[in-house]
Amino acid sequence: MDALARLRGLIIDDPQGKDFRVHRDVFRDPDVFDWEMRHIFEATWVFLGLESQVPSAHDYMTTFIGRHPVVVSRDDKGELHCFINSCRHRGALVCHRAFGNRKYHVCQYHGWAYDSSGRNVHLKDREQAGYPPSFDKEDHDLVKVRKFAGYRGFLFASLAADVPSLEEHLGEARWFLDLIADQGEEGVECVPGRIVFRYRANWKMQLENAVDPYHFTSTHASYIQVLERRQKSAAADVPTSIYTNIRNAGIRRGSFAFARGHAAMWGDTPSPQARALFPSYESLVARHGEVRARWMFHTRNLSLFPNMQIAENASLQLRVMRPLSAGATEMAIWCIGPKGEAAEARRQRIRQYEDFFNPSGLATPDDVANYEDCQSGLAAWSIAWQQGHVRGFEASVAGADRFADEIGLQPERSLIGPVELGDETAFHPAYREWLRLIEAGLREDESRAHVAARGAT
Amino acid sequence: MSGAFSIDQVADLLYREAWLLDQQRWKEWLDLFAPDCRFWVPAWNQDHELVDDPDTGLSFIYYESRGGLEDRVWRAKSGTSVASTPLPRTCHQVTNIRCEEEASGRLRVRSAWNCHIFDLRAKEQHTFFGHYTHLLAADGEKLRIAEKKIVLQNDLITGFIDFYCV
Structure with a gap:
């Protein structure tokens, strides 16, 4: 089968028919990985x-x-x-x-x-x-x-010249980068300590996971139980967590889908007083107004297609994904914080980061183990399609909802619901952009092949 | 060896610790530590420069009491941690033990370690290695771990790490 026809058979994106499906070859086929390298990672920002x-x-x-x-x-x-x-x-x-x-x-x-x-x-x-x-x-x-x-100190590059400006590429997702950069009067910095890990699974497992509220209570059950143990034992020295009391908080989770593959997930913070930023709340209100300061205290996961994510929940993490093969990925991860942060707040930020996000933490290892289990199960080549990517479909609305309106944001789609809604529509922009870029690349390959064939005759 | 403890006793404590880790006898392993122990696995900052202050740079694991380790032991045995179910089989080896007595009477013990890990989930094996520095203090007839610093030389992490693989 020719490459373009094969590609088109890998994603079903049918808004009218309320269908969205991802073929399992997307995660396991070495040819697909080669397309991703040439037509995504080496062709966009x-x-x-x-x-x-x-x-x-x-x-x-x-x-x-x-x-x-x-x-x-x-x-x-x-x-x-x-x-x-x-x-x-x-x-x-x-x-x-x-x-x-x-x-x-x-x-x-x-x-x-x-x-x-x-x-x-x-x-x-x-x-x-x-x-x-x-x-x-x-x-x-x-x-x-x-x-x-660069945008607000975040550096991007493209090997291909025919890309829009960085600002245009980031589009509305910039608002979420601003909300990170504005936390410090002089911007943000990486905390010293460079941590890199590799997992035996496809990079898009991580791409999905960053905006996946559905996995939290099952994948991170042991983390939630540890927090409950800590509350009972009242040991003084263990890190505090924004997730303390998550079971009783009745929290909401929302998502925004942006153009060019980007997405954000946001929600209420069960215990905002546990945030390292908490002592700075008044000064953040003074600098950025009540609305933006309040949004800084929402949990927010931002996924910038294809390789960068920022998670601000248990602490503040920057992730850079480097696909190594269809079945292997390298993650460079950083704890970030405002420059000039007070020593006690920085200490708290670091402890919370280690507790949750490290490959030696109490949460990330469970994500990674699940990615690897998925990749192992995907060896069942006779099963074609993943299920459930339409989760949240009926709750998703075109354009802005009242939360996007509040912050002047114009996403392509918005969604809000209880945390149990477990939205998966926030994955769709990435797969749409994935398809768009590979399709454009394969078309170019095809037209080049035609030119070469004409030249040869 | 000065004081009440011989180098053999010191070595025996380190070997026993390794044995208890590999046997998953983690309650007994915890008992080797003082309740206010410091447990530290620093991250690397540069190729040959470790993070030297856990309050301004990252660690893989950092606790100033046994409570954090107790959390980890509980989680690993809970059955609700995906990464810990099934637990890997491990084999710790400790060698190159050198010991010096501090002015406080506590013993600073440096050693080299490696840990072979057979990951039953992936059916793959890998090894972590590095150096330990134990600070040991007398507790009656016994020695207890007041501080343990683990330097992980190969810090490109395969999947994840926990207390039982370092």
């Missing part, structure tokens, strides 16, 4: 990191755009650059560490040297080289990514 992670001249960090190793580097004038981490000569990595500070990146193989803007500044023994003139006509600088931009 992806998240790289925070500007505050490279604060000084010549600071750099390394990461990936799809399969491409890249470097984000600040030059001597303070300007940021993003280039492919591959020497123009033989292809060796020129940066080996996750973070560092280097004025020059010198390839260890033959000594080609680049400055912190990626410009080639030295080619060892060039005078004696006997290069023909054609060599001098080539650009020997490290290859810049086509698009590189």
Whole structure:
């Protein structure tokens, strides 16, 4: 079957017929993974990191755009650059560490040297080289990514040039980034400590999970029980949690679906006084008004397609997803907080983060174990479709609901209900964008193949 | 070895701790710790730089009392934690034990460890390894753990980690 026809058979998106289905090959087929790398991760905006992670001249960090190793580097004038981490000569990595500070990146193989803007500044023994003139006509600088931009200190890049501006790409989802960035007068920062884990399952398990309120009471049953134990034992030294009293709180969960694959889930916070931000409430009201301050105290999970998520609930977490294969994913995770946060609030934020979010925490391991169980079960290749992606369908409304109106937001769809509603419609934007991007990529492949075929005859 | 305890007694405590962890005799394992013990698995900040202050940087696990460990033991045995059901089989090995007595009379014990983990869920195995620093204090006839710092050298985590795999 040709690729486009196969692709179209993987998602059923039929609003009129009230149907939305995801084929299981989306999670397990190596060809699909290859499409995702070429036509999503290497063809749209992806998240790289925070500007505050490279604060000084010549600071750099390394990461990936799809399969491409890249470097984000600040030059001597303070300007940021993003280039492919591959020497123009033989292809060796020129940066080996996750973070560092280097004025020059010198390839260890033959000594080609680049400055912190990626410009080639030295080619060892060039005078004696006997290069023909054609060599001098080539650009020997490290290859810049086509698009590189920041929004409120969040850095994104695209290997493809034909993408809209970053602001347009983020669209209405920007409001949720603003709500993070505005928590500190000078923005937010990563807490020291770099934690990376890998799980044996598809990256879209994590993509779904971030805006999935349905799993919480079953997957995190042991976490909820630990909180109840703590209340009974009243041990002084264990972390407080915003989820204390979740069973009795009668809380709501809402979601917003945005264009270009983004989505947000939000809800009431059962115990807002447990938030590290709580002592700052009055000053946040003074700076940002009552409505925005109140929204800072709602739980909010933001999923920016394809690779970045921010979860503000038990603490505040930034997640960067790196798919390794159809059945393996790497997660770089960060605890973030306002710059200049008071020491006691920072301590509380860190303890709550460790308690819930770490791969050594009391909640994330249960998510990860479930992803891996799903991937194992998906080996049953004869079963074609996942079930239940229409959960929440009847509660979802087109455009803004009164909560979106309150904050001047114009999502594509909105939903609100009791936490037990367990909405899954918030997954739909990601699958729509997934389909749109791969389809565009495969069409381009096809037209290129036609041109090549014409040229050959 | 100075004081009332020999290096053999110190080593025996570390071996016993490893044995109790692997046998899932975690109530007895908890009893080796003082109620106000510090338990610390710091995260790495840079390639060769650990987070040195748990209040300004991240740890994998950080507690200033036994309560947090008791929570974890309860959760692992609860049957309601997906990640802990089934529990993996583990084998801790502790070696390179060196011991020095502090002015307070407490013993600072440094060692190397590894833990082989057979994940019964995935039918896969992996190993974590690193260094321990135990601070041991006399409690009557016995030694108790006042502090345990676990440095995890291979911190690219496979799936997840808990107290029984470090």
